[in-house]
Amino acid sequence: MQAGVLLAALLLAGCTLGGDEHANDGLPGESSPAPIVSEPAEPTPSDTKATEDPETGDDTPEPAATATEAAPGPPFAANTEPDTAEPTGAGETFLSVTDVRAARHDGYDRVVFDLDGKGSGKPGWRVEYVDKATDDGSGHAVAVDGDAILRVSLSGTAAPTDSGVEEFAGDRIEPADTETIDEIVYRYWFEGYTTAFIGVDETEHPFRVFLLENPTRVVVDIQH
Numbered sequence: 001m002q003a004g005v006l007l008a009a010l011l012l013a014g015c016t017l018g019g020d021e022h023a024n025d026g027l028p029g030e031s032s033p034a035p036i037v038s039e040p041a042e043p044t045p046s047d048t049k050a051t052e053d054p055e056t057g058d059d060t061p062e063p064a065a066t067a068t069e070a071a072p073g074p075p076f077a078a079n080t081e082p083d084t085a086e087p088t089g090a091g092e093t094f095l096s097v098t099d100v101r102a103a104r105h106d107g108y109d110r111v112v113f114d115l116d117g118k119g120s121g122k123p124g125w126r127v128e129y130v131d132k133a134t135d136d137g138s139g140h141a142v143a144v145d146g147d148a149i150l151r152v153s154l155s156g157t158a159a160p161t162d163s164g165v166e167e168f169a170g171d172r173i174e175p176a177d178t179e180t181i182d183e184i185v186y187r188y189w190f191e192g193y194t195t196a197f198i199g200v201d202e203t204e205h206p207f208r209v210f211l212l213e214n215p216t217r218v219v220v221d222i223q224h
Helices: 002-018
Strands: 048-052 059-063 083-085 094-105 108-118 124-130 148-155 181-190 193-200 207-212 216-223
Touching: 083 207, 094 181, 094 193, 108 148, 108 181, 108 193, 124 207, 148 216, 193 216
Parallel strands: none
Antiparallel strands: 048 059, 083 124, 094 108, 108 216, 124 148, 148 193, 181 193, 207 216
16 A cells, blocks of 8 residues: 555656746746847839730739839929039949939929949939030030920939949930920930930929939929
8 A cells, every 4th residue: 555655656756847848938037039020121123013915925024113103202492493412422432324214293293313333322413404405525405305404414423334234225205194294315424424304394393303212213303
C-alpha cells in the first residue's frame, strides 16, 4: 500500500516539473514584438495593371495613377508675373528631363516634367510669359501654337552623358483634353538649362509652379 502511494506521488511530480518550453508565453511582464506595418509606397510608372489589346489579344501595361495627378500645389498667383526657384546641389547633382505629360484638371491644366539622374539636389526654374519663343544659343524662332507663350526654363539640369539617363525624345505635344493649353514644344537641354514652351489659349492666364519629389517632378499648372 505504501509503495503504491509513493509511486503515484513520483508520477505526479514528474508531470508537474516537466513543463512546456513555451510555458511563459503570454505571461504578465513577457511582451511580444509589435507587428511592423509598412506604409504603402506611392505608385510609380512601373506599378501597372494589364489590359487586353482588342486587336492582338495581348496584355499591355496600363499606367497607374500617381500622386502627381492629385497634388494640390500652392495657391495661384493673382497676376502673371514670372515664377522662379534656385537649384541645389550644384556640381553634385545631374538631372535630365525624361518625360513631359499634360492633363486637364478642375480649374486648371497641368504640365509635369519628370526628371531623373544622379545626386540629391533639386532642380530650379524660371517660368514666364514671353512675346516670342526662341532657342537658347542660336536665337532661332520656335513656332508654338497658342495666343500666349509660357516659357519654362529648368535649371540645374545636365546632358544625358552626365545624368546617366536618356533625355525626353519628344518635340511637340498636343494634348487632347486640355482647356487652356494648345501645345507644348520641348527644346532639350543646353548649357545647364532645359527649355520648353507652352502655348496658351486666348490670353495670359495665372499659373503656379512647384516641385514634387520621390520621384522628382516640376509641375506647371495654368488656370482656366
